[in-house]
Structures are given as structure tokens and as C-alpha cells.
Amino acid sequence: MKTEEMIDGIVAKLLADYEDDRAINKTDLAYQPNKEAILNILKKLFKIIYPGYYHDRSYKLYSVRNDLAATIEDVTYNLHKQVFTVFKYCNTYPYKDDRAIDSIAQEKVVSFLDTIPRIREYLDTDLQATLDGDPAAESKDEIILCYPGIYAITVYRIAHELVKLDIPMLPRIMTEHAHNLTGIDINPGATIGKYFFIDHGTGIVIGETTVIGEHVKIYQGVTLGALSTKGGQTLKSIKRHPTIGNNVTIYSGASILGGDTVIEDNVVVGGNAFITKSVEKDTQVIVKKPELKESKI
Amino acid sequence: MKTEEMIDGIVAKLLADYEDDRAINKTDLAYQPNKEAILNILKKLFKIIYPGYYHDRSYKLYSVRNDLAATIEDVTYNLHKQVFTVFKYCNTYPYKDDRAIDSIAQEKVVSFLDTIPRIREYLDTDLQATLDGDPAAESKDEIILCYPGIYAITVYRIAHELVKLDIPMLPRIMTEHAHNLTGIDINPGATIGKYFFIDHGTGIVIGETTVIGEHVKIYQGVTLGALSTKGGQTLKSIKRHPTIGNNVTIYSGASILGGDTVIEDNVVVGGNAFITKSVEKDTQVIVKKPELKESKI
Amino acid sequence: MKTEEMIDGIVAKLLADYEDDRAINKTDLAYQPNKEAILNILKKLFKIIYPGYYHDRSYKLYSVRNDLAATIEDVTYNLHKQVFTVFKYCNTYPYKDDRAIDSIAQEKVVSFLDTIPRIREYLDTDLQATLDGDPAAESKDEIILCYPGIYAITVYRIAHELVKLDIPMLPRIMTEHAHNLTGIDINPGATIGKYFFIDHGTGIVIGETTVIGEHVKIYQGVTLGALSTKGGQTLKSIKRHPTIGNNVTIYSGASILGGDTVIEDNVVVGGNAFITKSVEKDTQVIVKKPELKESKI
Numbered sequence: 001m002k003t004e005e006m007i008d009g010i011v012a013k014l015l016a017d018y019e020d021d022r023a024i025n026k027t028d029l030a031y032q033p034n035k036e037a038i039l040n041i042l043k044k045l046f047k048i049i050y051p052g053y054y055h056d057r058s059y060k061l062y063s064v065r066n067d068l069a070a071t072i073e074d075v076t077y078n079l080h081k082q083v084f085t086v087f088k089y090c091n092t093y094p095y096k097d098d099r100a101i102d103s104i105a106q107e108k109v110v111s112f113l114d115t116i117p118r119i120r121e122y123l124d125t126d127l128q129a130t131l132d133g134d135p136a137a138e139s140k141d142e143i144i145l146c147y148p149g150i151y152a153i154t155v156y157r158i159a160h161e162l163v164k165l166d167i168p169m170l171p172r173i174m175t176e177h178a179h180n181l182t183g184i185d186i187n188p189g190a191t192i193g194k195y196f197f198i199d200h201g202t203g204i205v206i207g208e209t210t211v212i213g214e215h216v217k218i219y220q221g222v223t224l225g226a227l228s229t230k231g232g233q234t235l236k237s238i239k240r241h242p243t244i245g246n247n248v249t250i251y252s253g254a255s256i257l258g259g260d261t262v263i264e265d266n267v268v269v270g271g272n273a274f275i276t277k278s279v280e281k282d283t284q285v286i287v288k289k290p291e292l293k294e295s296k297i
Numbered sequence: 298m299k300t301e302e303m304i305d306g307i308v309a310k311l312l313a314d315y316e317d318d319r320a321i322n323k324t325d326l327a328y329q330p331n332k333e334a335i336l337n338i339l340k341k342l343f344k345i346i347y348p349g350y351y352h353d354r355s356y357k358l359y360s361v362r363n364d365l366a367a368t369i370e371d372v373t374y375n376l377h378k379q380v381f382t383v384f385k386y387c388n389t390y391p392y393k394d395d396r397a398i399d400s401i402a403q404e405k406v407v408s409f410l411d412t413i414p415r416i417r418e419y420l421d422t423d424l425q426a427t428l429d430g431d432p433a434a435e436s437k438d439e440i441i442l443c444y445p446g447i448y449a450i451t452v453y454r455i456a457h458e459l460v461k462l463d464i465p466m467l468p469r470i471m472t473e474h475a476h477n478l479t480g481i482d483i484n485p486g487a488t489i490g491k492y493f494f495i496d497h498g499t500g501i502v503i504g505e506t507t508v509i510g511e512h513v514k515i516y517q518g519v520t521l522g523a524l525s526t527k528g529g530q531t532l533k534s535i536k537r538h539p540t541i542g543n544n545v546t547i548y549s550g551a552s553i554l555g556g557d558t559v560i561e562d563n564v565v566v567g568g569n570a571f572i573t574k575s576v577e578k579d580t581q582v583i584v585k586k587p588e589l590k591e592s593k594i
Numbered sequence: 595m596k597t598e599e600m601i602d603g604i605v606a607k608l609l610a611d612y613e614d615d616r617a618i619n620k621t622d623l624a625y626q627p628n629k630e631a632i633l634n635i636l637k638k639l640f641k642i643i644y645p646g647y648y649h650d651r652s653y654k655l656y657s658v659r660n661d662l663a664a665t666i667e668d669v670t671y672n673l674h675k676q677v678f679t680v681f682k683y684c685n686t687y688p689y690k691d692d693r694a695i696d697s698i699a700q701e702k703v704v705s706f707l708d709t710i711p712r713i714r715e716y717l718d719t720d721l722q723a724t725l726d727g728d729p730a731a732e733s734k735d736e737i738i739l740c741y742p743g744i745y746a747i748t749v750y751r752i753a754h755e756l757v758k759l760d761i762p763m764l765p766r767i768m769t770e771h772a773h774n775l776t777g778i779d780i781n782p783g784a785t786i787g788k789y790f791f792i793d794h795g796t797g798i799v800i801g802e803t804t805v806i807g808e809h810v811k812i813y814q815g816v817t818l819g820a821l822s823t824k825g826g827q828t829l830k831s832i833k834r835h836p837t838i839g840n841n842v843t844i845y846s847g848a849s850i851l852g853g854d855t856v857i858e859d860n861v862v863v864g865g866n867a868f869i870t871k872s873v874e875k876d877t878q879v880i881v882k883k884p885e886l887k888e889s890k891i
Contacts, residue, residue, distance in 0.1 A: 052619065147770065202796065220797065296876055
């Protein structure tokens with residue numbers, strides 16, 4: 001059989017397979033969010049948030065105003081386009097026409113841009129907490145340029161503001177990108193206070209309805225999760241994840257599970273602890289270390 | 298010393314060092330698999346498997362047939378080239394001449410392309426399982442566009458079909474790429490049934506000889522591994538990893554180890570469980586929680 | 595309100611916000627390390643270390659000398675530039691003028707390039723250990739092309755030589771890049787002997803003052819960490835991380851913590867063990883498995 005015939009046969013089979021109308025076959029292409037465009041917006045937001053760090057090589061200080069204006073204009077234009085698209089795609093405003101939706105999208109983008117000074121205020125405290133908390137950190141510059149924790153927190157703080165504006169899909173696309181890069185999975189719906197510090201970070205999971213206070217430190221492999229997700233979609237808007245107070249440190253590998261679980265202020269949770277009940281303030285919770293059996297080889 | 302002399306000196310030292318004939322110095326360059334080309338094939342396969350999701354911006358619905366034909370032709374040409382190359386590189390058919398190997402490579406590529414409808418059938422069930430299992434999931438679209446679990450499963454299902462056709466190296470290059478992106482390490486040799494759901498995913502390891510049934514859910518940090526790999530290469534084709542039945546849920550951080558370990562149908566394995574023996578059907582296995590010691594700070 | 599006015603308003607607010615003089619606002623742009631350039635240098639070093647593997651497609655064997663000379667020249671030029679920049683940026687030599695700093699930078703680069711044969715000698719042993727240790731490995735070629743463990747170890751061995759030359763920031767930018775790609779977080783300050791083998795790797799953390807002997811194997815999720823980092827920056831140059839002897843195997847999820855903790859030669863540490871005290875040589879340490887509670891569903 002010739003290659004062309006073979007290809008024709010496979011194409012025919014696949015076209016038939018596409019007609020099944022399953023979710024895997026998307027045909028409504030007109031209003032589909034563009035992942036690449038969204039990640040590009042994220043990059044531009046890093047430039048705005050950390051002026052001087054994520055700049056282009058051509059960046060000159062005397063033109064900081066022009067450069068900023070151009071970047072803001074770019075983000076406004078592209079974010080507006082993506083927000084409109086996901087509103088249409090997710091059928092968020094079923095009774096409104098395109099003009100009305102477009103106008104709502106524009107308002108949302110302005111509201112979001114207005115939150116950037118607050119995002120920056122929070123991130124400045126996260127930077128401070130990271131420098132204070134990590135003996136291996138040389139400077140805040142080093143932290144901004146290469147710490148995965150601060151990267152994941154920055155993306156979360158951006159995405160969380162979009163969640164608060166009821167914009168679907170975009171926030172999760174952003175945080176899953178950070179998850180890919182850092183192994184830190186913070187759901188954009190979580191609420192996290194100032195001076196948040198993540199060390200190492202790989203394997204951290206922070207669920208959608210988690211609430212975290214100020215001055216909280218979290219190490220690699222920590223899960224702030226649900227007790228059971230057997231209920232699946234029926235659990236959709238229920239608080240399934242824990243509440244963490246202020247000045248709490250959670251060491252590596254610990255799991256704190258359940259929507260009713262409250263870790264009060266000034267608690268230290270030891271490595272590998274598995275906690276499904278609330279812990280009172282000013283408490284240290286350590287796992288009674290599992291007995292070790294030593295034997296000569 | 299001038300820079301040129303210094304560079305000459307270092308070049309001379311390195312050239313001498315290259316003559317050691319160690320594995321680190323590869324000289325047989327003619328038939329070397331091209332990682333970039335392989336990852337490019339993977340991207341094209343995502344376009345074919347999820348029509349409408351991983352499309353180019355220029356994609357138009359009315360031309361779906363032409364677009365598909367062009368993509369299939371591209372994959373056929375490039376995959377053929379890489380399969381031929383790895384057959385030569387790994388000396389898979391030592392007694393055959395290049396023409397015969399080329400012809401086998403072509404047959405393998407056609408056989409592989411013929412499995413795409415089955416890959417899509419399986420993935421459609423994985424999507425359904427993900428939506429059903431995750432209260433935070435908004436839609437199947439969101440899952441396809443940004444869930445790391447579905448990304449890793451898709452790459453695994455593609456790579457596994459290549460393993461079944463006895464094509465060396467390419468499958469592992471693909472799954473290690475997914476491992477890099479998602480932190481989910483599924484060996485392409487594993488066998489995994491329909492309706493497979495991975496949540497969060499970072500830190501999951503699924504070994505080469507693992508067998509998994511249908512409707513299985515796995516959370517972050519789960520290892521389906523070998524009891525001990527002290528034997529190294531002598532264990533090469535022995536079943537070293539567990540067998541998991543249908544309707545099994547394995548919560549975060551659990552380890553299930555050993556080639557004789559069988560987890561029967563309808564079992565729930567609790568978080569952090571460490572299991573090295575078989576578990577009967579309809580059983581819930583929970584770790585007796587390690588005692589917590591609380592003390593006031 | 596028109597879009598232009600709105601953008602003007604946001605720009606004005608952000609410019610005011612930038613004037614706070616917080617760490618998040620970097621204005622000293624003249625001497626800032628260029629992350630992209632650093633990662634590009636890393637790529638070139640892979641070409642030099644693994645000749646024939648990470649080559650460009652145009653690479654021809656007969657021109658290996660010319661190709662190598664060009665790559666070395668490129669690395670020399672660009673690394674010199676980045677080393678000079680970080681010396682200025684970190685104010686490493688406050689009493690010296692630019693010419694003197696430039697000359698030190700050049701010397702450091704030459705000293706670094708001179709270590710490449712040793713880096714290659716060590717990596718050749720790591721490759722051997724990986725092949726010997728992993729029953730799923732098909733060949734050393736496969737390991738070089740796609741094993742995350744060998745990737746992370748290679749970047750660490752490069753970065754560690756830069757640390758030994760007291761070059762700030764660059765080593766950490768390199769190892770955090772490997773951390774992003776592989777989920778393996780090796781601080782470039784750690785000391786690691788020959789024949790080092792990492793399997794799977796996601797979630798591994800190896801702290802700054804860790805010392806590791808020869809023939810050591812480490813699996814996914816292992817932490818070689820500090821007991822507590824409450825002290826933050828005051829702990830800066832204290833040995834906070836453990837010492838591991840020769841022929842030690844540490845299975846998945848184990849934590850070994852503390853600067854005084856010494857794991858002597860020929861020790862096997864079982865999965866999930868949590869160790870904060872030294873272990874004598876020729877010992878196997880297993881966690882007394884936490885009791886499992888089984889119940890019928």
C-alpha cells in the first residue's frame with residue numbers, strides 16, 4: 001500500500017471518530033481561550049510587578065514611564081480579549097449580547113489592573129518572609145530571580161484577583177502553569193495572607209477553599225487538602241479545605257485535611273504530621289516518631 | 298596569557314579527555330534520535346487527539362479534513378524517520394539491511410497511527426473520570442487545557458502504544474518529558490485501564506510492570522513501585538511493581554510496593570499507607586494514625 | 595471613561611507605587627545578571643560535557659575540534675560577562691575598580707573551564723551507577739537523553755564548581771532551573787561524591803551544607819534537610835544538613851535532618867524513615883510500619 005493511500009485511510013477513520021460528539025472533540029472554536037496568549041499576559045504582568053527584574057534587555061530607566069504605559073496597554077488589550085472569550089466560551093452571561101459582555105469584560109480588566117499595587121504590597125511582604133526564613137538565601141534579588149516559591153506565590157496572587165472578579169478558566173490556566181514549573185499547586189480560589197513563605201516547594205498542594213493567615217511558612221510536600229472527594233461534583237461549593245491562622249509553620253510532608261479543620265495562631269506542625277482535627281493556638285504538634293528498627297546488615 | 302592561548306589549552310585538554318571512549322563521549326552520530334523532533338511529533342499527536350484544542354491559530358473548521366491530512370502526513374514522515382533511527386541506534390534488527398529496517402519502521406508507524414482511535418476512546422473516559430472526581434473542575438475544556446494529570450495520561454497512552462510495538466527509547470523520551478512538565482512519572486511500560494484519574498499529581502511514580510484496572514483514582518505523591526531494586530539490571534524483565542484492580546482509590550503519599558502485591562477490586566487505600574502485601578476486595582486500608590504529641594509552646 | 599485615560603490613571607498609580615524603594619522595585623539595572631544568558635551558557639556546557647549528545651543538528655564529527663573551540667570561546671565570553679556582572683551586582687569586591695574585577699572574573703572563568711574534565715570524570719561514574727541501579731534503564735544513551743536524575747546531577751556538578759570559586763547567584767540560578775525541570779532541588783553548595791544515583795527524583799531536597807560520599811542512591815521524595823530553620827539568616831554559615839557516608843541507599847520519602855546527623859558507610863534507610871540521629875555503619879534502618887487498619891466497605 002502506498003503512503004498516500006495509507007494516510008487517506010487513517011484520515012477517514014479519524015474523521016469518522018471525530019463525529020462522536022464527545023468532549024474530546026471540540027468544534028466550537030470561535031470563542032476558545034488562547035493558552036499561549038494567557039501565558040504571555042502573565043509574563044507582562046511580571047514585568048509590571050517587578051520593575052527592573054523581568055524587563056526586556058532594551059529596557060532603559062529614563063523611559064520607565066513609556067515602557068510601563070506600553071506594557072499596560074498591551075496587557076489591557078490582550079487580557080480584555082481573553083476575558084471576553086472565556087465569558088462567551090463558558091456562557092457566563094447567557095442573557096446578554098456581545099456588546100454588553102464586551103463592556104463587562106473591559107470593566108473587569110480595569111478593576112483587575114487597579115489591584116496591582118495591592119498585589120505588589122503583598123508580594124513585598126512575601127519577599128521579606130522568604131529572606132528572613134531561609135538561611136540559604138543570599139538576597140531578595142536572588143529570591144526574585146530564581147526561587148520557585150516566590151514565583152508560584154506571585155502567579156497565585158495575580159490569579160486570585162481574577163477569581164475575585166468571577167473570571168473563569170484564566171486563573172486556573174495561570175496557576176497550573178506555575179504548578180508545571182515549580183511543582184507547587186496553589187488553587188487560585190485559596191485565600192492567603194501577607195508574609196507567606198514557601199521553602200523548596202515541590203509537591204505542595206493548597207486546595208480551593210483553604211484560608212491562610214499572615215506569617216505562615218510551608219515546606220515541600222505539604223498538603224492542605226480535602227478529607228475525601230468521594231462526593232465529586234456534589235461538593236462543588238462546600239468548604240473542603242482547612243483554615244490556617246497567623247504565625248503557623250508547617251514542616252515538610254505534613255497533611256492537614258478537611259473544611260472544618262482549624263489550625264489556630266502560633267502553631268508549629270511537625271514534618272509528616274497527618275492532621276484531620278483542629279489544633280488550639282500556641283501548640284506544637286509533632287508526630288510521635290514511628291519506631292525505627294535497626295539491624296546489622 | 299592571552300585569551301586565545303588559554304582557549305587553545307582548554308580545547309586540547311578536552312579533546313584528550315574525549316578520547317577515553319567512555320559512555321559520556323558518544324561518537325556514533327549518524328543514527329541518533331533527535332529529542333526535539335520527537336517532542337515535535339508529540340505536539341502534533343496532541344493536535345490529532347484533541348481536535349480543536351491544541352490547534353494552530355490558523356485552524357479553520359471547514360478545512361478540518363485538509364488540516365488533519367497534513368498533520369498525519371507530517372507525523373508519518375517524522376515518526377518514520379525517528380523509528381528507523383532508533384532501530385539502527387539500538388541495533389534492534391542486527392541481521393537486517395537498511396531497506397528491510399526502513400520497511401519495518403514504516404509498518405510500525407502505520408500500526409501506531411491505527412491505534413489513535415483507541416487512544417482517544419480511553420482518554421475520553423479519563424476526562425469523564427477527572428470531571429466526576431474533582432469538585433474543583435469547572436468543565437472538561439478546562440481539564441484538557443490545563444490539568445497536568447490528563448496531560449501525563451495522554452502522553453503515557455501514546456507512549457504505551459509505541460512500547461507495545463517494541464519501539465525503543467522514543468516512549469521513554471516522551472514520558473520523561475511529561476514527567477518534567479507535571480512531576481508525574483508513568484513508565485510507558487505500565488498497563489492502565491479506562492477511567493483513570495490523577496489529582497494534583499506531583500510526585501506520582503508508576504513503575505514499568507504496574508498493572509492498573511478501570512476506574513482507579515490516584516492522588517499526589519503516590520508510588521506504585523518495586524520493593525527493592527538492589528538487583529539492578531538482573532531484575533530487568535521480572536514483574537517488580539504491583540497490580541491494582543478496578544474501582545480502587547489511592548490517597549496522597551501512599552506507597553504500594555512489590556510485583557506480587559495485588560490490590561483487589563473496590564479497595565480504598567488511605568493517605569501515607571505503606572503497603573507491601575496484597576489487599577482483598579471491598580476493603581478500606583487506613584494507616585493507624587501515628588500518635589500526635591501536642592505541647593504548648 | 596476612555597481606555598487611554600484609564601491606562602494613564604493606572605500608569606500614574608503604579609509609578610507612584612514604584613517610588614516606595616522596596617526590594618520589589620529594582621532600579622540598579624546596569625549590573626544585573628541575565629537569567630536567559632546564564633541558561634544559554636548552561637546549554638553550551640552540556641554540549642561540551644556530553645559531546646555528541648547535546649550537539650546541534652549541523653554538528654559534524656570531522657570538525658569536532660573547531661566546534662569545541664567555538665563553543666569554549668562562546669562560553670568564555672558570556673560567562674566572563676555574567677561573572678563580572680554578579681561581582682558588581684553583589685558588591686563582592688567593594689574596594690577594587692572595574693578593571694581589577696574584570697581581571698578576577700576572567701581568572702575565575704579559566705579556573706572553572708579547567709574543572710570540566712573532572713566534572714566529566716564524576717558524571718561518567720554517575721552514569722554507570724544509574725545504569726547499574728535501575729532495572730528499567732535500557733542504555734547509558736537513554737539515561738543521558740532523558741533521565742531527570744542525571745540532568746539534575748549534571749547541573750549540580752557544574753554549579754558546585756562555580757560555588758567553589760566563590761561566584762555568587764549564578765550557581766543557584768542554574769540549580770533552580772534544574773529544580774523547575776526535574777523537581778529535584780540540589781543546593782549547589784552541597785558536596786557529593788562519585789557514583790551518585792537518583793531514581794525518579796521528584797520532590798528530592800538536598801540542603802546547602804549536606805555532604806554525601808560515594809556510591810549513594812537516593813529515591814524520590816527524600817529530604818536531606820535542616821532540623822529547624824527558625825533561626826533564619828542567623829544560621830547562615832552553620833552546618834545544618836546531614837553527612838552521608840559511602841554505599842548508602844535512601845529509599846523514597848525518607849527524611850534525614852540536622853547538621854550533626856551522620857549516616858555512616860553501608861547503611862540502608864527504608865522508605866519514609868524520619869531520622870534525626872546518627873546511624874552506625876553496616877546498619878539497616880526501617881520504619882516499624884505504622885499499623886494498618888483494614889475494614890470491609
